[in-house]
Amino acid sequence: EAGVTQFPSHSVIEKGQTVTLRCDPISGHDNLYWYRRVMGKEIKFLLHFVKESKQDESGMPNNRFLAERTGGTYSTLKVQPAELEDSGVYFCASSQDRGRLAVNEQFFGPGTRLTVL
Amino acid sequence: GDSVTQMEGPVTLSEEAFLTINCTYTATGYPSLFWYVQYPGEGLQLLLKATKADDKGSNKGFEATYRKETTSFHLEKGSVQVSDSAVYFCALRRAGGTSYGKLTFGQGTILTVHP
Numbered sequence: 001e002a003g004v005t006q007f008p009s010h011s012v013i014e015k016g017q018t019v020t021l022r023c024d025p026i027s028g029h030d031n032l033y034w035y036r037r038v039m040g041k042e043i044k045f046l047l048h049f050v051k052e053s054k055q056d057e058s059g060m061p062n063n064r065f066l067a068e069r070t071g072g073t074y075s076t077l078k079v080q081p082a083e084l085e086d087s088g089v090y091f092c093a094s095s096q097d098r099g100r101l102a103v104n105e106q107f108f109g110p111g112t113r114l115t116v117l
Numbered sequence: 118g119d120s121v122t123q124m125e126g127p128v129t130l131s132e133e134a135f136l137t138i139n140c141t142y143t144a145t146g147y148p149s150l151f152w153y154v155q156y157p158g159e160g161l162q163l164l165l166k167a168t169k170a171d172d173k174g175s176n177k178g179f180e181a182t183y184r185k186e187t188t189s190f191h192l193e194k195g196s197v198q199v200s201d202s203a204v205y206f207c208a209l210r211r212a213g214g215t216s217y218g219k220l221t222f223g224q225g226t227i228l229t230v231h232p
Contacts, residue, residue, distance in 0.1 A: 003160070004160065031218060033218060033219075033220075035220070035222075037225075040224075040225070041224055042121070042222045042223055042224040042225065043161075043206065043208075043220075043222040043225070044222070045216075045219045045220060045221070048216075048218040048219065055215070055218060056215050056216045056217075056218060056219060058215075058216060058219075059219070091160065091161065093161075095218070105163045105166075106163075106218075106220060107160075107163075108153075108160035108161040108162070109160050110158070110159055110160040111160060
């Protein structure tokens with residue numbers, strides 16, 4: 001069974017440009033999460049999808065970030081326009097949680113390293 | 118809000134040495150606690166977890182005990198190997214509420230094991 005995949009693995013863009021990151025979760029996982037790690041600091045939660053709905057987007061830093069999960073399968077995270085502080089590694093994860101009290105493993109992808117110059 | 122604090126790294130050890138990576142947390146209620154590991158070029162993998170006080174999680178020779186009284190979840194291994202070289206992340210998750218899926222991570226500890 002394929003794990004969580006992310007594309008691209010690396011992206012280098014200039015300030016003001018737009019970048020779209022993609023995440024394909026494990027097949028059958030309703031829950032999809034985005035996280036970000038900036039400059040060797042802690043990994044921070046961005047948002048959580050249950051199927052195609054946003055369950056929790058409390059970690060999204062500002063309105064330059066737009067996440068979508070059309071059809072409840074893969075997800076995209078668009079940054080427009082990108083700023084220098086957006087540089088970091090963006091991780092996607094998926095899980096089979098059923099409901100608020102389940103604590104099932106979140107499986108992580110390898111991440112997309114974004115560099116904004 | 119919730120937070121996780123890990124010991125500062127990097128940690129450098131010789132093969133077969135004893136490993137401890139400290140982790141303390143701040144959270145309301147009874148969160149579940151996790152250790153994740155990231156090997157070079159790979160994504161994070163769940164190493165072990167504990168879901169209630171006094172539970173001990175273990176995997177691949179690593180252990181961590183959920184200590185409610187000290188709000189800690191220290192990672193230990195009796196004899197490290199070169200293949201254990203990786204970045205280790207402590208994390209917590211609170212069940213229930215709107216943010217039930219959110220993992221809160223520490224800053225990560227880089228472990229390097231020399232032959």
